[in-house]
Amino acid sequence: MEEFDELLLRIIDKTIRYVFGDINAGIIYHYLKKSGCPMHEIPTKPNQFSEELRNILGSGRGQLLGAAPILEETILEALCAELKIKVDMQSATCFADYIQKLRRVYDENGGPRHLDNLEGRTAHPDTNVLAEDRK
Secondary structure, three states, rough: OOOOHHHHHHHHHHHHHHHHHHHHHHHHHHHHHHHOOOOOHHHOOOOHHHHHHHHOOOOOEEEEEHHHHHHHHHHHHHHHHHEEEEEOOOOOOOHHHHHHHHHHHHOOOOEEEEEHHHHHEEOOOOOOOOOHHHO
8 A cells, every 4th residue: 555545544544533433433443344445445545435424414505515525635634744845725626635635745745755845835726736836
């Protein structure tokens, strides 16, 4: 498994457990596995993960007041904090697209060895490159 995938899974697990507790996290993971998206496959199936979260938590029309988009944003914010970059989340991009963009930024900048070089920089949502590198 790639380092980015391990980081993503760690952030997702930490966020879900923090928000819902261990017992409910286990229920969510069981549902995801039963739905064909086990935890270890989330990095390769971010769209399915997002869809299943919406099935469980809702997307704004009932069910826990649309908790899925809020949870996704929290996961993305935690991942950005870990990568020490900022991403504009005001655009209408979906969770899976953000994951792809962050993966590209991570890979383009040398992975974990160069994370300190990313601190405070902004990943441009359209070009998938750090704003300072777009010249």
